Amino acid sequence: MTVPVIFNEALRAQRRDRAAGNFAAHDFLYAAMADAMLERLDDVTRAFESALVIGCPDRRLVDALAARGCSVTAADPGARFAQACGGDILREDALPYPPESFDLILCCGTLDTINDLPGALIALRRALRPDGLLLLTIIGAGSLARLKAALLAADGERPAQRIHPQIDVRALGDLLSRAGFTMPVADSDNLDVRYGSIFGLMADLRGMGAAQCLASPPPPLTRAGLSLAAAHFAQAADPDGRTRERFVVLHGSGWAPDPDQPRPARRGSATVSLAEALRPSRATET
Incomplete structure (x- = not known):
């Protein structure tokens, strides 16, 4: 089966490399994801000996697992992030590790820009030892709705795809099950961020390595189009x-x-966790 090419893998890595120099100024989303992963890991009663961390723009997950007694392998699709953590450069759907190499894998914030998501999940499952655990976080459907609306308004009668396609929580649960994981669970959390302008949001997306990396990139916005987008964003x-x-x-x-x-x-059968759904959304300002 031919895998649709949605994302430009080289551009994806380039976006992460360019973000590496000043990532700490734009790390709020990764920090929220990483903290949520560690909270969920606290609920697991068993101990883990060998862990793989995919998505390591800083060392917080690597160091947190090492402090729990794990032998940790770090990896990232971007060379600069990987090198800063002493880790491997990889693609999630083509892991360089033998089967059953780890008993824990954390994949933080990268799988939403991989072309073969089902293949990546199968590869991650194969890299786990029997009864090994995968925890992952990604940006899902419903994200960046204000930005999307503003860009659509700027494009007028000829809209272009400028926001990455996103999956929802039910699709994630189904994909985990199809990849062969047992006891799959998928849930969601909202993080609201308030911006003084559309340009602050765009700067954050670039700064966290999340600018668009589509294989068929949209035409750049004209100056007039960018002004329209900014005005539409400000109206909300x-x-x-x-x-x-x-x-x-x-x-x-x-x-x-x-x-x-x-x-x-x-x-x-994976559903949204009621406890998570009732938890208040976090909010920050930029």
């Missing part, structure tokens, strides 16, 4: 002049099959 502002943008963070988990596990959940 709160009374204090700041516009609220939402990042929908999807969390997924699954276990590599093992004969001693409970029977796996029926495919597609």
Whole structure:
């Protein structure tokens, strides 16, 4: 089966490399994802010995797992992020590790820009030992709605795809099950960020390595188009002049099959966690 080419892999890596120099100034989304992963790991009663961390723009996950006694391998699609953590450069759907290399894999914020997401999940499952755990976070459907609307308004009658395609929480649960994970769980969390202008949001996306990396890039906005987008974004502002943008963070988990596990959940049965759904959204200002 031919995998659709949605993302430019070289440009994806280039975006991450360019973000490496000043990532700490734009790390709020990665920090929220990483903290949520560690919180979920706290709920797991078993110990892990060998971990793989994919998505390491800083060392917070690597160091946190090492402090728990894990032997940690770091990896990233971007060379500069990988090198800064002493890790490997990789593609998630073509892992360079033998089967059953790890008993824990954390994949933080990268799988939303991989062409073969089902293949990547299968590769991650194969890299796990029996009864090994995968935790992942990605940006999901519903994210960047204000930015999307502003860009559509700027394009007028000839809209271009300028925001990456996004999957929803139910699709993530189904993909985990199809990839062979047992006890798959998918849920979501909202992170609201308030911006003084569209340009602050765009700067954050560039600064975190999340600028568009589509294989068929849209034509650049003209100066007039950019002004229209900025005006449309500003129209949605709160009374204090700041516009609220939402990042929908999807969390997924699954276990590599093992004969001693409970029977796996029926495919597609992963649902949004009620506790997570009732938890207040976090908000920041930029």
